Amino acid sequence: MxxxxxxxxxxxxxxxxxxxxxxxxxxxxxxxxxxxxxxxxxxxxxxxxxxxxxxxxxxxxxxxxxxxxxxxxxxxxxxxxxxxxxxxxxxxxxxxxNHSIQLQDLFTSIELEMLMQRENRYRHLENRNKVLLSLLIYQGLTSDEIIRLDVDNIDLDNATVLVKGSNKLHRRTLFLQAKQIQLLSKYIHHTRPEMLRSKTSKLIITKLGHPITVDSINAMVEPLAALFPDRNLNPRSIRMSVIANWMNEKKLPLEQVQELAGHKWPSTTEKYRKMDNLxxxxxxxxxxxx
Missing domain, CATH: 1.10.150 (DNA polymerase; domain 1)
Structure with a gap:
C-alpha cells in the first residue's frame, strides 16, 4: 500500500x-x-x-x-x-x-579630485600627502593596505602597485595613473630619504620619519572633511566612493570592479551598483x- x-x-x-x-x-x-x-x-x-x-x-x-x-x-x-x-x-x-551602501552619501570622482588640491605648509608632507591621497582616490586602497605597502611594492617602470592580501581582501596588482608616477618618483627618490629617521621598508612614513599608522592616515584626512560639511569624509568613505564610481560612473563590469577592490565575494561588490528607478x-x- x-x-x-x-x-x-x-x-x-x-x-x-x-x-x-x-x-x-x-x-x-x-x-x-x-x-x-x-x-x-x-x-x-x-x-x-x-x-x-x-x-x-x-x-x-x-x-x-x-x-x-x-x-x-x-x-x-x-x-x-x-x-x-x-x-x-x-x-x-x-x-x-553595512547591509546596504548609501550611495547618495558618497563622493563623485570630481569631488575626490578636489582632495588633491590641498596644500601643506610642510614641503615634504605635501608630496607625501598627495602620494597617500592618490592611493586612496585612484586605487581605492584601505588604510590598512596603505600602511603595509613597502617601497618595492611600487613598480615605476611598469606603473603598478602590488597590494598585499589579508583575511578580508585579495592580493592584487593595480595600475597607477600617469599623474601618480611623477608624484611617487619624487617621493621615493627624494622626499622619503630626506624624511627617514630609522630603517624601514614601509612606503609611507610620518614627518618624524617612522612608518605611518592607520590613526595618522585618519588624522591627515580629517581636515579635508571641511570641504564637504554635510557628508562623512574619511578613508573608508573615500574607498567606498571609488568602488561605487568604478561601478556607476565608469560602468566597469562587476567582475573587474571586484578584482580592483580585492573583494572575495561578488555579492560584496554588487552592493555598490546603483539601480535607477526604471x-x-x-x-x-x-x-x-x-
Whole structure:
C-alpha cells in the first residue's frame, strides 16, 4: 500500500510553532500565486526574486521572514522527493549597519579630485600627502593596505602597485595613473630619504620619519572633511566612493570592479551598483506582477 505523502502544512508543523506555520503558509501561498513555475526555479531565479523583495520591502526583517518561509517550501519539495536540489539553501540576507551602501552619501570622482588640491605648509608632507591621497582616490586602497605597502611594492617602470592580501581582501596588482608616477618618483627618490629617521621598508612614513599608522592616515584626512560639511569624509568613505564610481560612473563590469577592490565575494561588490528607478520598477513588476 502506497504511503500518503504529507501536506506542506503537516511538514511545517513538524518544525514550527502553530502561529509560525500560519505565517509561513501565508507567505508561501502568496509566493506560489505570483510565481506558478516556482517549483522549477533555479538559484539565479531566487537571487533575482530576493533582489526584488529587497526593493519592495526595505525593512530587512521582512526580507528575512520571506526568505525563511520560501526556504521551508523548497525543503518540503526535497523531503517529499519532488526536487533533488534546493535552489536557495545557501542564500542569506546580511543584517547589520553595512547591509546596504548609501550611495547618495558618497563622493563623485570630481569631488575626490578636489582632495588633491590641498596644500601643506610642510614641503615634504605635501608630496607625501598627495602620494597617500592618490592611493586612496585612484586605487581605492584601505588604510590598512596603505600602511603595509613597502617601497618595492611600487613598480615605476611598469606603473603598478602590488597590494598585499589579508583575511578580508585579495592580493592584487593595480595600475597607477600617469599623474601618480611623477608624484611617487619624487617621493621615493627624494622626499622619503630626506624624511627617514630609522630603517624601514614601509612606503609611507610620518614627518618624524617612522612608518605611518592607520590613526595618522585618519588624522591627515580629517581636515579635508571641511570641504564637504554635510557628508562623512574619511578613508573608508573615500574607498567606498571609488568602488561605487568604478561601478556607476565608469560602468566597469562587476567582475573587474571586484578584482580592483580585492573583494572575495561578488555579492560584496554588487552592493555598490546603483539601480535607477526604471530598473527598480522593472524588477518589482517581474517578480510582483499586479
Amino acid at each position: 502506497k504511503t500518503k505523502q504529507p501536506t506542506l502544512s503537516e511538514f511545517l508543523h513538524q518544525w514550527l510553532a502553530p502561529q509560525s506555520v500560519q505565517n509561513y503558509l501565508y507567505t508561501i501561498e502568496n509566493f506560489l500565486k505570483l510565481h506558478p513555475k516556482a517549483k522549477r526555479y533555479m538559484y539565479k531565479d531566487m537571487v533575482n526574486y530576493l533582489a526584488a523583495v529587497r526593493v519592495m520591502y526595505p525593512n530587512i526583517q521582512t526580507t528575512i521572514r520571506i526568505l525563511s518561509a520560501i526556504k521551508k517550501y523548497y525543503d518540503f519539495l526535497v523531503w517529499t522527493g519532488q526536487r533533488t536540489d534546493h535552489p536557495c539553501q545557501t542564500l542569506t540576507v546580511k543584517t547589520g549597519s 530598473k527598480q520598477r522593472e524588477l518589482i513588476n517581474s517578480y510582483f506582477p499586479l
